[in-house]
Amino acid sequence: MTLALILEQLLNGVQFGLMLFLMSAGLTLVFGVMGLINLAHGSLYMIGAFLCAAVAGATGNFWLGLMAGIAAAAAAGALIEVAVIRRLYARDHLDQVLATFALILILSEGVRMIFGPFPLYLNVPDALRGTVNLGIVDYSLYRLALIGFGLAVAVGLWALIAKTRLGIQIRAGESDREMIAALGVNIRALYTIVFALGAALAGLAGALVGAIQSVQVGMGEPVLILAFVVIVIGGIGSVKGAMVGALLVGVIDTMGRFLLPRIFATFLDTSQAMGVGAALASMLIYLLMALVLIFRPQGLFPAHG
Amino acid sequence: MDNTRKEWLLNAVLAGALLGVPLWAWLANEPFIVTLATRIAILAIAGVGLNIALGLGGMVSFGHALYLGIGGYVAGIAAHHAFSGMPVLGLAGTNQMLPIWAMAMLLSGIVAGIVGALSLRTSGIFFIMITLAFAQMGFFFALSWPAYGGEDGLPIFLRNQFPGLNTARPWEFFLLAYSVLLLVLAAFALIRAARFGAALMAIRQNPDRAAAIGISPFGIKLVGFVLSGMITGLAGAMMADLTRFVSPAMMAWTMSGELIVIIILGGVGRLFGPVAGAAILVGFEVFFGGVSEHWKLWLGLVLLAVVLFARGGLIGLIAGRARHG
Amino acid sequence: MADPVLDLRGLCKSFGALRATEDVSLTLRAGEIHALIGPNGAGKSTLMALISGKTRPDAGTVWLEGQEITALSVPQRARAGLGRSFQVSSLIPGYSALRNVMLALQARQGHSYRFLRPVMRDAALRAEARAHLDRVGLGPRASVEAAVLSHGERRLLEIAMALALRPKCFLFDEPMAGLGASGTAELIPFLRALKADAPILLVEHDMDAVFQLADRISVLVTGRIIATGGAAEIRANAQVRAVYLGEDG
Numbered sequence: 001m002t003l004a005l006i007l008e009q010l011l012n013g014v015q016f017g018l019m020l021f022l023m024s025a026g027l028t029l030v031f032g033v034m035g036l037i038n039l040a041h042g043s044l045y046m047i048g049a050f051l052c053a054a055v056a057g058a059t060g061n062f063w064l065g066l067m068a069g070i071a072a073a074a075a076a077g078a079l080i081e082v083a084v085i086r087r088l089y090a091r092d093h094l095d096q097v098l099a100t101f102a103l104i105l106i107l108s109e110g111v112r113m114i115f116g117p118f119p120l121y122l123n124v125p126d127a128l129r130g131t132v133n134l135g136i137v138d139y140s141l142y143r144l145a146l147i148g149f150g151l152a153v154a155v156g157l158w159a160l161i162a163k164t165r166l167g168i169q170i171r172a173g174e175s176d177r178e179m180i181a182a183l184g185v186n187i188r189a190l191y192t193i194v195f196a197l198g199a200a201l202a203g204l205a206g207a208l209v210g211a212i213q214s215v216q217v218g219m220g221e222p223v224l225i226l227a228f229v230v231i232v233i234g235g236i237g238s239v240k241g242a243m244v245g246a247l248l249v250g251v252i253d254t255m256g257r258f259l260l261p262r263i264f265a266t267f268l269d270t271s272q273a274m275g276v277g278a279a280l281a282s283m284l285i286y287l288l289m290a291l292v293l294i295f296r297p298q299g300l301f302p303a304h305g
Numbered sequence: 306m307d308n309t310r311k312e313w314l315l316n317a318v319l320a321g322a323l324l325g326v327p328l329w330a331w332l333a334n335e336p337f338i339v340t341l342a343t344r345i346a347i348l349a350i351a352g353v354g355l356n357i358a359l360g361l362g363g364m365v366s367f368g369h370a371l372y373l374g375i376g377g378y379v380a381g382i383a384a385h386h387a388f389s390g391m392p393v394l395g396l397a398g399t400n401q402m403l404p405i406w407a408m409a410m411l412l413s414g415i416v417a418g419i420v421g422a423l424s425l426r427t428s429g430i431f432f433i434m435i436t437l438a439f440a441q442m443g444f445f446f447a448l449s450w451p452a453y454g455g456e457d458g459l460p461i462f463l464r465n466q467f468p469g470l471n472t473a474r475p476w477e478f479f480l481l482a483y484s485v486l487l488l489v490l491a492a493f494a495l496i497r498a499a500r501f502g503a504a505l506m507a508i509r510q511n512p513d514r515a516a517a518i519g520i521s522p523f524g525i526k527l528v529g530f531v532l533s534g535m536i537t538g539l540a541g542a543m544m545a546d547l548t549r550f551v552s553p554a555m556m557a558w559t560m561s562g563e564l565i566v567i568i569i570l571g572g573v574g575r576l577f578g579p580v581a582g583a584a585i586l587v588g589f590e591v592f593f594g595g596v597s598e599h600w601k602l603w604l605g606l607v608l609l610a611v612v613l614f615a616r617g618g619l620i621g622l623i624a625g626r627a628r629h630g
Numbered sequence: 631m632a633d634p635v636l637d638l639r640g641l642c643k644s645f646g647a648l649r650a651t652e653d654v655s656l657t658l659r660a661g662e663i664h665a666l667i668g669p670n671g672a673g674k675s676t677l678m679a680l681i682s683g684k685t686r687p688d689a690g691t692v693w694l695e696g697q698e699i700t701a702l703s704v705p706q707r708a709r710a711g712l713g714r715s716f717q718v719s720s721l722i723p724g725y726s727a728l729r730n731v732m733l734a735l736q737a738r739q740g741h742s743y744r745f746l747r748p749v750m751r752d753a754a755l756r757a758e759a760r761a762h763l764d765r766v767g768l769g770p771r772a773s774v775e776a777a778v779l780s781h782g783e784r785r786l787l788e789i790a791m792a793l794a795l796r797p798k799c800f801l802f803d804e805p806m807a808g809l810g811a812s813g814t815a816e817l818i819p820f821l822r823a824l825k826a827d828a829p830i831l832l833v834e835h836d837m838d839a840v841f842q843l844a845d846r847i848s849v850l851v852t853g854r855i856i857a858t859g860g861a862a863e864i865r866a867n868a869q870v871r872a873v874y875l876g877e878d879g
Contacts, residue, residue, distance in 0.1 A: 037430045087613055093430055094365045098569055099612045101562045105605030113599055225441050225558060228434040236430060278449040286442035290423055293435065297426045498748035500736050507722045507733050514720045517682065518795060519708035519737040528743065 004137040009258040010251065015143045017250020018150025022205035023227040024234070024242040025157060026198025032237030033173040033194050034089055037096050040080065040103035041202055041227070042220025043111075048073040048203025049210035049219060050111055053120040062125035066207050073203020074196045076107075081195040086188070108217050119216035122207075146208055153204070154243060161239065170194060174237060226253075229285055233292045235299025244300060249285050256281035312624035316577040323580065324483060331476040339475040340547070341591060345583045346482040347543045352567040352579025353489045354536030359565065360574030361502060362529040363509030367433045368420070368440030369564045372534040374447060374556030375416055376409035376541025381459040381551035383408070388462060402467045402481075406542050413538025414531050416443075421530035425523055440561055447553040458552025465546050472546070482543055486580070489536055494576055496532070505529045506574075537564070566608060572618030581619045633696045634659050635799045635829050636712075641680050641690035650676040651687070652853040658799055658829045663821065665832045665840045668850035674833050675717070677850065678803055681831070682714055683707040695798055709740065713797030713828070715788035717804045723777035727768055727787050730776055731759035734794035759794065766790045766820070782813045789820075793827075800830040806839050814839055841865070849873075 027041050051072035056065025080103060088096045124142045131138040161167040169185050173194075206220065213219065230249050234241025261277030268276065292300065323342060330338035351373055358364040383405050386398025399405060424435040453459045463473070470477045496502045504525045508515045512522045545551045554560070563586065571582030589607070593600035615622055634657035643651040650673045658664045668674055679685035681692060683704040691700045699707050708714075722730050732755050736742060749755065763769050766786040771779065776787060785805055792800055805821070806814045818839055821830060834840050840847060841861045848858040849870050857867045864870055 031430065037433060084609065084613075093433055094359070094565075094569075094573075095612050095616070097365060097367060097433060098565065099609055101566070102605040102608035102612065105601045105608070109599045109602035109605065113602070221558065225437060229438050232431060232434050232438065275449075275451040279446050282445035282449045283442050286438055289435070289438055293423050293426060297431075495748075496745050498750065499746055500742050500744040500749050503729070503733055503736060503749045504742040507725065510722045510724055511720060513704075514716075514722060515733075515737075516704040517708055517714055517716070517720070518734045518791060519705045519740075520733075520742055521703070521705040525742060 006258075007134070007137050008139060009254055011139055011147065012143065013251035013254035014247065015146045015150070015250070016254055017247040018147055018154070019205050019209050020223070020226055020230055020250055021150060021243050021246035022153060022201045022208075023223055024230040024246050025154075025239055026201040027224075027227050028231045028234070028237055028239060028242045029170070029194055030198050031231070032239075033170055034191055036085065036089060037093055037100070038085070038198075039097060039100040039224065040107060041198070042222075042224030043104050043107035044073045044077055044199040044202040044220070045206035045223055046111060046217065046220040047076050047107070048206035049122070049215045050115055050120065050206075051203075052207035053122040053210055053215045054115065056122055057120065062123070062211070065122070066204075069207035069210075070200050070203045073206070074200035077199020077202075078192055078196040080199075081192045085195060086191070089191070104221070112217050117217075119214040120210075122210040122215055124211045142211065149208060153201070157201075157239065166190075166193065226285070229289050231299070233289055233299060235301040238299070238301040241299055241301030248288065252288060253281075253285050256284040260284075308625040312575070312577075312620060315581075315620060315623055319577050319580050319584070320487070323486075323584070327476070327479050331479075336475045339479050341587060343475065343479040343482045343547055344544075345580075345587045346479065346486045347540050347547055348564075348567060348583035348587065349580040350482070350486050350489050350543065351537045351540035351564055352571070352583055353486075353493050354533045354538075354540060355564050356533075356568055356574065356579055357493065357496065357505075357536065358530050358533035359568055360578065361497060361505045361509065362526050362533075364425075364526060364530060364533075365433050365565075366436040366530070366533070367558070367561050367565065368436035368438070369534070369537050370556045370558065370560035371420070371440035371443045372413040372417060372537040373541035373544065373560060373564070374440075374443055374551075374553070375413045376538035376543075377545035377551040377555045378447065378453065378459070378541075379409040379412055379538075380405050380465060380542040380545040381461055382453055384461045384463070384465055385453065385459060400463065400465045402465045402472070402542070402546070405465055406539055409538045409542035410535040413541070414535040417531045417534025417538075418527070421527045421534075425526055425530065437558060437561065440556055441558060444553050444556040444558070447556060454552070456553060458550055458554070461545060461549040461551070464549055478547070482547075485539070485543065489539070490576060490580075492536075497576070501525070501528070568618075570608070570611060570618055572620035575618070575620045578618060578620055585619065634693075635695055636681070636831060637693035638677075638681065639691045639693065641677070641687045641692070643676055643680060643685060643687050649853050651680060654690070654850070654853070654855055656848055656855060656858070658831050660829055661825060662845040663825050663830045663832055663843050665834055665844035665847045666850060667834065667837070667840055667847060671852075672850045673853040674850055676853075678714075678717075678801065678833060681801060682712065708737070708795065708797075711795075711798030712801060713792035713795040713799070714801035715785075715792055715803055715805055717807065717833075719781070719784035719788055721776040721784060721787060721791075724775065726773050726775055727763060727779065727783075727790075728756065728759050728772040730787055731762050731790050731794050732756065734791040735759055738795050762790045762793045763787075765793060767816075781808050782810070785809060785813075793824075797828055799828050800824070802830060803833050804835060805832070806834055806836045818842055 023045060027038060030036050030038050048069035052065040052069030055068035056062045084099060084103065088099055128142040128145050130141055132141045132144055161170055169190055173190060226249060230245040231242055233248060234245030260281040261274045264273035264277040323346065327339045327342035355366065355369045358366050382393060383399050386393045387400040420436065420439045424432050427435065448456050466472060467481055470481060472478045472481065504520050508522045508525055515522055541555065567579055567582035567586055570585045571578030571580065589604055590600065593603050636658035638654055638656045641651050641654045654677060666674060676685065680687050683702055691698055694710055694712065699710055702710060722733060732749065735755055735758055760769065760772060763772050766789050768783060768786050768790060771783060776784065779787060789805060806817060809817060814836060821843055824830065832844065844861060846858060846860060847864045848855050849864065851873050856873065857864060857870050
């Protein structure tokens with residue numbers, strides 16, 4: 001086991017974490033501003049990936065595909081918000097869970113009807129193929145670009161929330177829903193915009209990750225559940241918490257899968273060590289979540305008080 | 306006719322149909338329908354379990370597939386060791402349902418106790434996500450633990466045994482599942498009518514008031530959650546014997562979602578809600594699954610319509626609003 | 631003199647820079663009605679929360695019949711003998727009036743972990759709950775769901791639930807609120823008789839009712855008790871008149 005290998009896994013963990021952040025940021029914003037739990041967030045991730053793969057496949061241009069993926073996810077988000085989600089803000093969490101669960105069924109089957117039952121493949125753009133030398137390790141240029149992308153979006157999101165008029169409205173919406181009405185903000189439009197923004201982030205993540213995984217129906221839900229773990233750890237409603245939580249989950253999950261089987265191999269035989277190590281590694285982030293819950297039930301960065 | 310009588314009549318019709326249809330199918334030599342009815346009965350048992358947490362206690366557990374899976378794996382692992390003759394953790398394997406059920410309920414109860422103790426520290430949306438995450442932890446554990454099949458799952462070569470029955474015969478196994486369902490429904494009715502149920506339902510409606518008269522919400526909810534997990538665990542053991550196969554898919558988050566859907570389609574907190582819901586879900590799958598490969602799209606639309614427009618589920622639609630006496 | 635039933639000693643509670651409760655000491659003696667008055671924002675709600683256990687004090691202790699209950703939770707304090715009503719009626723909305731009171735009885739008996747016997751067929755429980763409802767005049771409304779009771783009836787049901795707890799002391803948070811003149815007039819003799827069961831700590835805005843009922847009155851202003859005494863004493867207190875009654879002295 002070399003330092004280079006560890007560094008590579010660490011970078012993979014950071015990259016994974018940043019993609020999780022893109023998912024979690026939308027979920028946590030939607031919860032913070034509208035008080036809504038949206039299970040269908042993973043479907044928006046899937047829509048972003050499918051549109052990106054389809055358009056990139058048809059035009060041969062990844063970047064066109066990426067734009068299409070983001071736009072499709074944002075549009076789907078806005079449409080869903082206006083058609084369904086809007087009716088759920090005043091409902092209890094059970095209704096929100098069920099309605100958005102129904103949306104998953106509808107969107108997954110809808111995508112299957114349009115794109116067929118087989119996975120699509122999305123190629124890494126030519127400009128980002130190959131590896132780059134980072135001193136001790138040759139690292140995938142595309143994954144490095146994902147890290148850059150993720151950081152850039154995080155900074156952009158921070159600037160949006162901290163510096164713009166929309167950001168002020170979002171923050172006001174998080175702290176006091178009646179106040180933003182009093183300020184003369186069109187709440188309906190604000191909610192649609194926030195939802196579409198979260199959807200666009202999910203679509204972006206789906207499109208970016210699509211190039212290193214296969215693009216298939218059901219790809220969104222495992223990521224969605226990890227995003228839940230992220231925001232439970234970070235504190236629901238907190239974008240900063242989502243960032244910290246996502247990096248923690250990304251790095252711990254990746255490093256656990258890499259290191260635990262190797263650690264167990266020092267005192268167990270290899271096949272047994274692989275089994276025990278892999279099983280334990282798959283549980284690691286949930287154990288982390290349990291620990292956070294025991295000591296900080298509201299998450300690391302509670303959004304409200 | 307008042308709503309309470311309407312509900313009882315509807316319950317009787319449901320109970321009668323769930324017995325009568327497979328009886329007819331058995332006489333007409335249609336084992337497939339008997340098996341479908343068994344599936345409905347077992348899903349309904351799992352639903353009754355969830356109905357304690359969700360319907361009575363208002364705890365929206367999005368992770369009840371975990372207990373279904375635990376029960377399933379207890380049945381699968383016990384049968385596996387009975388078959389191979391190797392003991393597991395010092396216990397001999399068994400192919401007898403009664404000890405398997407006891408173990409399934411015990412283990413599910415212990416896990417539900419741990420998950421409940423952690424997740425009941427929070428509420429609302431946190432609770433939903435945490436129960437989901439813990440179930441996901443079980444799912445990934447089962448997926449990556451190679452000893453019992455990992456992602457390939459674990460077959461049960463011969464259905465486990467019950468004294469006095471030939472469980473390999475669909476009709477006899479159905480009767481067993483149906484009897485257990487009736488027992489579990491009776492237990493639900495008793496719990497709901499007893500002091501415990503009164504406290505649990507009161508906490509759902511107004512936890513602050515319950516606390517102010519001296520009822521500790523945490524303790525009552527935790528016990529409710531454990532009972533709920535135990536019953537769903539029992540259903541898991543029976544489900545494994547029905548399909549003679551256990552796999553991580555039993556713990557998948559979609560399974561947790563389906564269990565909630567069962568309760569909602571039937572009617573939250575209603576005694577026969579899970580029975581009606583399981584029948585609707587399985588019926589939907591069989592009828593629309595035969596017509597269109599995209600039947601889940603239609604299920605999604607129906608579910609959306611029920612949530613947005615018919616919140617009482619089937620029983621609520623027919624028998625009106627629930628009354629708590 | 632015997633120990634007071636309820637004894638608050640030096641309670642302090644701050645929320646950030648806001649000192650909601652500052653060194654509040656107060657006693658409730660057997661057989662008395664002790665009224666707590668004060669303008670809006672004086673800290674009455676915080677003090678109620680400190681007594682009921684919803685909020686923990688930064689400093690100070692709460693004693694009930696000589697036993698310290700500062701560390702107990704809300705349900706533990708209720709079981710120890712604190713019977714409260716809420717400022718805004720807080721009931722089990724889907725339960726009938728009778729069932730609400732039965733729930734309080736069941737809580738008092740400490741038997742919520744019973745799984746078999748149907749609670750509605752428990753004749754003794756029903757009879758006692760019915761008696762408490764009759765006592766507040768809600769007997770004819772026993773089978774009506776709490777959610778559809780009138781405002782005044784809900785206030786009375788709160789009191790019936792407190793009665794069912796047979797507490798060592800009552801904690802009534804604005805029981806007259808929204809009752810109207812006739813409702814208040816009926817409640818006054820009822821509370822006067824009730825103090826023989828257990829003493830009452832009464833938080834109330836209706837000054838006429840307070841001066842008719844209270845054996846002692848404490849005046850809370852910006853988190854501090856500025857005066858405690860009989861009705862005449864409080865009326866005459868210059869500081870109270872200045873700060874609370876808005877007069878110049």
